[in-house]
Amino acid sequence: MSLGVWPKIESVFRFYVDGFKNMTWGKTLWIIIIVKLFIMFAILRVFFFKPAMAGKTDEQKSEIVAKSLTSMNNTNTDKYGYSIN
């Protein structure tokens, strides 16, 4: 990376830092955003919205979903039969 790029990166960084420092009413909004994200990711996601198939391999997931779909197949064997021909 050429040396000329660093001052630009620094000015962009300073732009954000100054922006956050000089916020007035925006600070309240950021507090809301941070609290909300904390509730969403540290509480809801961790304790209440665990992925139902977390920790399973793709092969295992395929098998679980296939079993689930085919076991719920409400085929009326008397009327339709199970033949695929």
Place this chain on the structure above:
Amino acid sequence: MDTALIDWSRLQFAVTACYHWLFVPLTLGLGLVMAIMETMYYRKGDEFWKKTAQFWMKLFAINFAVGVATGLILEFEFGTNWSNYSWLVGDIFGAPLAIEGILAFFMEATFFAVMFFGWNKVSKRFHLVSTWLTGIGAAISAYWILVANAWMQNPVGTAFNPDTVRSEMVSFWAVAGNPIAVSKFFHAVFSGWMTGGVFTIGVSAWFLLRKRETKFAKASMAIGALVGIVGGFAVILSGDSSGIHAAKYQPMKFAASEGLDDGGRKVAFSIIPGVEVPGVLSILATHDINGFVPGINDILAGYTDNRGNDVLPVDAKMWRGQKALTALKIFRSVKDSPDSASLAQKALCERVIKANAQFMGYGHLKEPSEVIPNVPLTYWSFRTMVYTGFLVLLILILVQWFIYKDNIDNKKWLLILAVIAIPLVYICGQAGWIVSEVGRQPWAIQDILPVGAAVSNLSVSAVQTTFFIFLAVFTLFLAIEITIMLKAIGKGPKMEESESEHINIEK
């Protein structure tokens, strides 16, 4: 599957989606309103327009801050409550949601920051471009979300793979250019313009009723009403396109939204039950007064559509769906067996699945009548959307007219109506999504996966727990947003330097 589990899972998803849609339309609409105001500042160099734009940007930011990431809760629910569905669609949803995430992050993080931190730090031109790009970025984000939604309504560009048990993308462009996605995008964005316009005239009307910030309020009203009117007429045009697509790809939704039991040609449109306009429904569905519109009973029994194609009765689709699921079951049992008999059976199963995959979801149904959504809810939601939409458009036109005549101050009744229009436009938008989503039940993915097969096998109490936690937490956030929003509106714009008449009123 326990119907209570399906109902609670659906209710949870519906409430989350409705909550999310409280914030999105205002972001889309107010983004345009404030960009136009800043353009006025850029062109005229008048500080008044800068202060005006800054005031609406502040309300935009409040809405954005509380609304940000609410859509992620929907993604949590996909993984937890709808795991079968998530696995099945993962390949399709991955691409548009990744594009949306990257665009949303980079465009919003960059241009949103310049818009708020960049006054006096970047050039006027660059600041203006950033403001426009913030709004455009939100609209582009909306497109990719709607691509994902539209695929559920009209699953194109994919093929079912029995090996992975997933619908896999075979044409990105078919998915991205899904006609339902295109019409939904324009309908959603223009309804956002309408919402932004109504919000602007409503808040401005409140200032006029309080005899505060009159110059600011009238200037804001003129722009808000213009955006709202343009959005309103565009919503009508895009709604027409949505109607044509619903009639073509989701005829049951279309029939349910009209409460149409028996179809035909020259079908009347129901204003309310018992009051009808002859021929209009055929025009709305096909742009032809002689166009055939199937009713609920036609769809159950099978019919011939306007292009001369025979549409199978539901029990025939159920038979084909059952064939596909049976073939899937056999395929899974022999897929790892190397003997030649198994390989032959596997190849046969693949052919059967391929031939019937488009009806696979019907294999889960017990009775043909299960394909009928909640007709009263769909019917009345559609009328709520249309009637509140037209009422709001009328209010916008009246506001623009009296602004033009320069006597809006004397029309107290209209100012009150403009304030009332704010909740009305939200009711309109929510009703629209109820039509779209309730009307396509029982399908999570049209014809391929009903909600009963899409849902995770959880306990009902677990879903109830997360539902009430979500309801409590996000009602609190909504209350906080409304409080902060009202406080910001109450403070008004900082016009001391540029709006002398406000100072005189205060004195």
